[in-house]
Amino acid sequence: xxxxxxxxxxxxxxxxxxxxxxxxxxxxxxxxxxxxxxxxxxxxxxxxxxxxxxxxxxxxxxxxxxxxxxxxxxxxxxxxxxxxxxxxxxxxxxxxxxxxxxxxxxxxxxxxxxxxxxxxxxxxxxxxxxxxxxxxxxxxxxxxxxxxxxxxxxxxxxxxxxxxxxxxxxxxxxxxxxxxxxxxxxxxxxxxxxxxxxxxxxxxxxxxxxxxxxxxxxxxxxxxxxxxxxxxxxxxxxxxxxxxxxxxxxxxxxxxxxxxxxxxxxxxxxxxxxxxxxxxxxxxxxxxxxxxxxxxxxxxxxxxxxxxxxxxxxxxxxxxxxxxxxxx
Amino acid sequence: xxxxxxxxxxxxxxxxxxxxxxxxxxxxxxxxxxxxxxxxxxxxxxxxxxxxxxxxxxxxxxxxxxxxxxxxxxxxxxxxxxxxxxxxxxxxxxxxxxxxxxxxxxxxxxxxxxxxxxxxxxxxxxxxxxxxxxxxxxxxxxxxxxxxxxxxxxxxxxxxxxxxxxxxxxxxxxxxxxxxxxxxxxxxxxxxxxxxxxxxxxxxxxxxxxxxxxxxxxxxxxxxxxxxxxxxxxxxxxxxxxxxxxxxxxxxxxxxxxxxxxxxxxxxxxxxxxxxxxxxxxxxxxxxxxxxxxxxxxxxxxxxxxxxxxxxxxxxxxxxxxxxxxxx
Numbered sequence: 001x002x003x004x005x006x007x008x009x010x011x012x013x014x015x016x017x018x019x020x021x022x023x024x025x026x027x028x029x030x031x032x033x034x035x036x037x038x039x040x041x042x043x044x045x046x047x048x049x050x051x052x053x054x055x056x057x058x059x060x061x062x063x064x065x066x067x068x069x070x071x072x073x074x075x076x077x078x079x080x081x082x083x084x085x086x087x088x089x090x091x092x093x094x095x096x097x098x099x100x101x102x103x104x105x106x107x108x109x110x111x112x113x114x115x116x117x118x119x120x121x122x123x124x125x126x127x128x129x130x131x132x133x134x135x136x137x138x139x140x141x142x143x144x145x146x147x148x149x150x151x152x153x154x155x156x157x158x159x160x161x162x163x164x165x166x167x168x169x170x171x172x173x174x175x176x177x178x179x180x181x182x183x184x185x186x187x188x189x190x191x192x193x194x195x196x197x198x199x200x201x202x203x204x205x206x207x208x209x210x211x212x213x214x215x216x217x218x219x220x221x222x223x224x225x226x227x228x229x230x231x232x233x234x235x236x237x238x239x240x241x242x243x244x245x246x247x248x249x250x251x252x253x254x255x256x257x258x259x260x261x262x263x264x265x266x267x268x269x270x271x272x273x274x275x276x277x278x279x280x281x282x283x284x285x286x287x288x289x290x291x292x293x294x295x296x297x298x299x300x301x302x303x304x305x306x307x308x309x310x311x312x313x314x315x316x317x318x319x320x321x322x323x324x325x326x327x328x
Numbered sequence: 329x330x331x332x333x334x335x336x337x338x339x340x341x342x343x344x345x346x347x348x349x350x351x352x353x354x355x356x357x358x359x360x361x362x363x364x365x366x367x368x369x370x371x372x373x374x375x376x377x378x379x380x381x382x383x384x385x386x387x388x389x390x391x392x393x394x395x396x397x398x399x400x401x402x403x404x405x406x407x408x409x410x411x412x413x414x415x416x417x418x419x420x421x422x423x424x425x426x427x428x429x430x431x432x433x434x435x436x437x438x439x440x441x442x443x444x445x446x447x448x449x450x451x452x453x454x455x456x457x458x459x460x461x462x463x464x465x466x467x468x469x470x471x472x473x474x475x476x477x478x479x480x481x482x483x484x485x486x487x488x489x490x491x492x493x494x495x496x497x498x499x500x501x502x503x504x505x506x507x508x509x510x511x512x513x514x515x516x517x518x519x520x521x522x523x524x525x526x527x528x529x530x531x532x533x534x535x536x537x538x539x540x541x542x543x544x545x546x547x548x549x550x551x552x553x554x555x556x557x558x559x560x561x562x563x564x565x566x567x568x569x570x571x572x573x574x575x576x577x578x579x580x581x582x583x584x585x586x587x588x589x590x591x592x593x594x595x596x597x598x599x600x601x602x603x604x605x606x607x608x609x610x611x612x613x614x615x616x617x618x619x620x621x622x623x624x625x626x627x628x629x630x631x632x633x634x635x636x637x638x639x640x641x642x643x644x645x646x647x648x649x650x651x652x653x654x655x656x
Contacts, residue, residue: 012570021590025470102653104464127656131402132640134655136457139616139643142353261612265604276593288467308641308651312460315467323636326454327462
């Protein structure tokens, strides 16, 4: 029996809980503990046997953890935590601020590499699996176009933006791909699509007492970056309806590469996800890449890595020869 | 300007022609020549400036070729050619006899490794891209099931089987996924499906003069392995209709992984291809992996490889930092 890979979970929000649950599905992985800045009694783990450890003690676990999975947010947690922890641990994170990936990569690499650690950044489905499919698409069909559609799904960032509006007590926002646009892309027509033509946005809003619906609706629909470039529908609902019908976190989307080969034969590659729980799926991807991070480090392959740098076979608990025999 | 990667094409059937055409879409690759056992005047290259070289002279090109793309068949050509050529060249091939992959891998590895060559086997879409998606599926969602559907598309093997029947002058066979089964899988229901429930088969047959339709139809429908386990439809058509309507080589299919996370949330990952030209698409995949084979060899990573062993970033002409910035 090979020894299990020892995982530390940093942070215990939706993602941390998803990681705990995903690791329970993998026999070759085990959880050393959950590291948190919160008081231990504020956390309710799925498995109460797992130790809850103060974040400030984390360096005491350098020899006891093979890989840390960083479950904090890209805005406030990871920019500091990622580089700090990669100096002491192999890490995997889901840093997803696309525009800042290059500088984040450099910061993590500068910290991991001289310390002989392996740090896989920006893991999940976008960035992550969707990025891989964009890469395969353009590498295999150089003459063509790549289209990414998101949804139907709950967007955390857009929901937060609506919640910040005065008069809004609660809200969720769904991003919805425009079916007509998706069909056009699938047909191989290589359409040029504007932002508005690709997605619509749908908001479910609970008003504060005394707030004026018309005013709130206007504030949402004209919000720059978030809503102004989209066709947005706003539904006003009760607090009860919000918690009853809109507390799940579904998401998904498509990456479609449409290209031409030879004398103009259309070739369409499509990748799609239909997720009932976005955070649980992201966590499942993080866990598979934690296995890869451990293996890369074992073979001396250190520094910052992305999904582009990792041979897919490293994600599987199966041996290379079993993979060739069973699923190649 | 970085120097171009020099490719040799071995064999010039549909796949070889597809490789020639795919390389013309990639600025960082160039063709040294087409190696063939046929008389040069029997070959009609798309670009007549490319040298046609007798196969027997191939070893004279050891220093002039970076990667050979082997475009022969899995039944008669590759079992010998693969191991032979991997002793002298970096190679990429599309060996697709699933059951024999393990032994083919060993034979190629035994030849490539001691000679410092890199040989990527079983590249294409199945085995190849579909295999990768089966791997990602089960690594990310360990509790679930993987479904592979093929079609709608022309199956060369089944078409050949029909052509061997007495009284058949010409024929093509299409493999068609059963829509109801695909929908059931997509819904996350994890159905158990028999062979018959997953695909149907449709044959278009031209009879020899005097052949009896009923007899031929019976011979097709009862053929073990190929047709007996399927619902098969046979259409009799004229030679003219066959060449007018059935000379394209479309194909495609789906790999669907349906799994559960957390408290039983359904998560569905789907990969699909819709190809107007099966050989041209396979060729395009071969060409991207030829780039990877060259790079692996440059960094001293030798021996036999499969798509599972190759970091996706190696497929792209872009630098790692450009990939992180542009498509991660």
